[in-house]
Amino acid sequence: MNLNLYIANKIRKGEITGKKLSGPIITVATIGIVLGITVMILSLAIGTGFKKEIRDKIIGFGAHVQVVNYDYNSSFETNPIERDSAFTTMVLSIPGVKHIQEFATKPGLLKTNDNIQGVIIKGIGKDFNWTYFNQILVEGTKPDVSGEATSNDVIISSTLAKLLRLKVGDKVPMFFFQERMRARNFTVSAIYDSSLPEFDKLFIFADIRHIIKLNNWNNDQITGYEISLDEFDQTPTLAQQVDILAASRISPDGGMLRTTTITQQQPQIFGWLNLLDMNVAIILVLIVLVAGFNMISGLLIIILERTAMIGILKALGKQNHDIRKVFMYLATFIVTKGVLIGNVIGISICLIQKYAGIISLDPENYYLSTVPIHLNPLHLIYLNIGTIVVSYLMMIGPSYLATKISPVEAIRFD
Template identity: 55%
Template structure:
């Protein structure tokens, strides 16, 4: 057994005199690192989970990338483009594109006996990806669509249903304003709730054919294509690839096309979400700082308590580096024990919250009804590696101080 490790084991077991403070100091240091690690894991998991949940909700209403007319019309009363099977095939060949679907929009007005509400019909086809809406449906079911006949069913949000006192199965009169007022009756097939008022109070999901008829479009005219990718992180690069394909393509009717990513469509929301990264970094930095100072204080107390031992060891010829290694090893044992329990408790809490969702939120303030959890392996490993490196470098100072102690003064120290 190496000399440094032998001395460390003796200090930990109390085999070397001066145990009056060692036990409580070690326990406090371990508890501090444990608590700090728990807070860091929970902070990162909830911060990343919040970003992921909000991001998926926004993408559920607008997809990752849209291909639309080049007219820069920012309203929901869009100019049509023609469906193009050649363009669709080219877009599907982009590696990151996992799904392609058509869409069309039409502003309108819902009016019941006592209330009215301005809305936007979002027409979707049989190929529409329903996974997001299935996850937020509270009553009823998603639409059943086919290419053979148009459906009169619609999906409305819980906010609209509450404002207009509507339930599943109710008939809904809607009015559309052009050269003359046009009226249509729809049937509520399902009620969803994303907890995002900006979208819930605006969009109604309807059959694409209904929007085409209301816009006086041909069967092959749409507002554009929506593209779903395999990864949000690469959305900018994928958007550039799609843009290059679209830039060199002209629709059969001569219309030029452009692309826009969800980040470009909703810059204010994604700018707000990006600020969460800075909040997480600041929290983790402060916690590491506090845990590090806690370790420094504990190690200084241990050094002060072992001053006589340090003097005797130096008088016997131990090198400064070996002496530093004693206290660095002792600090490492304390840190590893704290990291172990911190990881165990932090991951245990995240696991319990992920499956049982016992911590609730007010969706009016947080847009979610439970505290979200998301933590990937890479984030977990980076967090632990960062904590180990930070604590190690903060331990170098106290260990250097121990090596600078004079043997004569240390032996006489009481």
């Protein structure tokens, strides 16, 4: 029988005679751990969820990696590259690459009877991945860009629809400035809402063949390729592999290819998102420290309350390390119980918010309509292990206080 564990369990249950402060102190210490774990799980889930949602929205407009002309032109009036089926096949053979699609862009003006708005028309083809847009389309139907005839349908944002007073089915002319002004008449077939004002006010989507004709390109010329990956964290590594393939492709006219990643295209947004990691880390450290000091104060009070018991145990021959073990076992009981309850509460709240969306947000300020939640099992494991280890290490110091108590002074203190 483990006598140290037995005594610790008796203190936890309040079954040892004497002062009765242990029960309330243990309860308060446990509640502190529960609250700490719950807040940490919520902070981590909301922080990673917000970052993931915003990142996915941005990638939905531009993919993880783009392959374009090696001209370092940063405008949307681009120089073309040649379609290369062999190149796309090689890119798709890279492990981690999920999809590749062609695209083209061109700036222009949308004009109605009352308003005019500068936009970027993004050309998409039959290989376009509709996964993201299926989630953000709020009205209408997707244009058919896979038919033999060029589609005149376009997708605009709800922001542009409100600004220009357009609805599904309306005709809208668009003007392009080249050697001479050129115009195209489009029909609004669908409206999307990404809650990203910078993108919603800028992009409309149409058949890529319109841009090819407007630029007087041949049918084998496009702006470039967009490459989607299985995991965002793979972007630097896979972009480098794609770049090696792109560097080996030289078109008949001597043109070359280059690659850009989504983080290079949108450095301000991703720099802002990276700050969220620092904020979450600071919150986690502060909460762990507060929970740890709560445990320290609770354990010190329990040790002081059990001074007479410590003196009696020493008088009976108990060694200092045995006395310390009693209180370390007690601390382990408190931390373990607090962590388990905190996980149940924290994960439950996260799941309710994830699937019910009870807490809403203002999309104009937060780019999201509800508080985002992303539960990563690995993050939860690290969080729990880290909390238990840090709390246990912080208990070692206070446990030494019990070894400094003299049996004679302890019994007299009682």
